[in-house]
Amino acid sequence: MSLAIEVKNLNFSYDSEEGVQTIKNVSFSIEKGQYVSLIGHNGSGKSTLAKLLAYLLEPASGEIYVDGIRVNEKNIREIRQTIGVVFQNPDNQFIGSTVEGDIAFGLENRAVPREKMIELVKKYSRLVGMDKFLNKSPDELSGGQKQRVAIAGILALGLKIIIFDEATSMLDPEGVEDIKKLIFEMKKEDPELTFVSITHDIEEAYLSDKVIILNSGEKYMEGVPEDVFADEDKIKSIGLDIPFVLQVKNALKKKGIETPKNIRTIEELSNYLCGK
């Protein structure tokens, strides 16, 4: 499979004179169709990395390729047609004055014909559960509802790569599940859809295809969740925790009960144990 995102020796700092480097020599690659979790502490450079990928910031050095396109000033239009970011604060990314206007904003920028736009706005507002609020203005919505709108606004664009920068932080657990389900449905429809989730949720990271851990601007670990979280000491040494399911599995192991590697959720684990 070809690569969706390829990052080579990426460096970046917000203020070049102070010498604090936000991103230090980071390299990684993400295959098409993968669900990748990017985890790390506050200030580890996760959000900066997301902005660099979408060329919202310019790298100091290093190369980024998105769907085979070099990320630079020249290719900015193609990049924006390929990759989209949903940010954390829903207030500051609500551009339209109503829900429908905001979902349509990105489509307007792409000069999508009006009939198509109406269709897409209807479809995606329904998918995120905001179809009853189409005429509402942002100050009538809750933070979670605004986040749903922001998510719909990016999903409606039909991009190949979507980055969620803690985009579900304001949703209740049920809402987070809804959005996750929606993503998986969309991935089923389009197996090439690549999804990068910047998150603090270790459980979510455990369910993804790949985990990248950043620590103070450097890539700390990278790999499939089983391998990454297997090294418990290394994870805990930077203050992160390992997923609950894995903790249970490790505890069971100590008691001499082996569980299969592919079990990742509580339900699966309890089913396995009860079935046994």
Added chain:
Amino acid sequence: MSNVFGKLTPYNTIIHRLDPRLKFFALIALMVMCFLPYGNYTNRFIVLGVLALIIIVIMAIAKIRISSIFSSLKSLWFMMIFLLIIFLFVQQGVDTSSLHPMIVFPNGYTIYWEGLFQTLHVFLRLVLMICLTLILTSTTAPMDITYALDWYLYPLKLVKFPTQIITMIISLALRFIPTLLDESQKIMKAQKSRGVDYNRGFLAKKIKSVTTLIVPLLVSCFSRSVELSLAMDARGYDPYGKRTSYKVLRFKLRDAISLLIVLLIMALFITACAYSSFYPGADNILNLLFGIGAF
């Protein structure tokens, strides 16, 4: 404070459904009608009274509560008292023989009725303008107003002026008014909990305490604008690029009829203006209609 600009009311009256371009035109037209010269004070008050009546009817149709005006007027009291003092004590014009004295002081200094009328006149005009703006903003979504503005700016497009950027700036400004008001409330609460008193003290102290609100508000404004521009970039906004429009304005029959009504009202007021300015002899409308003399 949030009512100064008015907030879109959640009704769907005929006024709400009218084309924003028409509403915008009507707003400007009626505002101009407020400011035409109608001669003496009797005429002015009659004309403004008629205008007020029209505005009240529109407000009733649009289901705007009269009480919503009062909160907008709160901030005007100070200005009104100031104007009253100025108009009462500063004599109007050199020729005072045509004025009507209210109080004559022993030293010959006179306060004229006209001073009071002038203040009332200015006040009435302001109230009417606020009402008109309130009607527009409470029946029209901010985005619709900017669509209307965009339409009116069309001639500038012919000379390659980037009108779409102007309208985007305005629509974003309108979009963020409630957000920033909300933010300022939050900051005020946070500062109050740290011991800042916004309500008591003299002017100097009040100004000082307001800086504790302004500075954090400005800082948050800037960080918001940075994030907003990133979000716009991420969704592919190109100010000079070709865009399509989700919302399309349609001029319907009801808009045509309303336009006719607005034009009729305009004609009425312009006639009144022309009559009071140019008709020889009869200098007030009451005189013309009922033969009553007045100020």
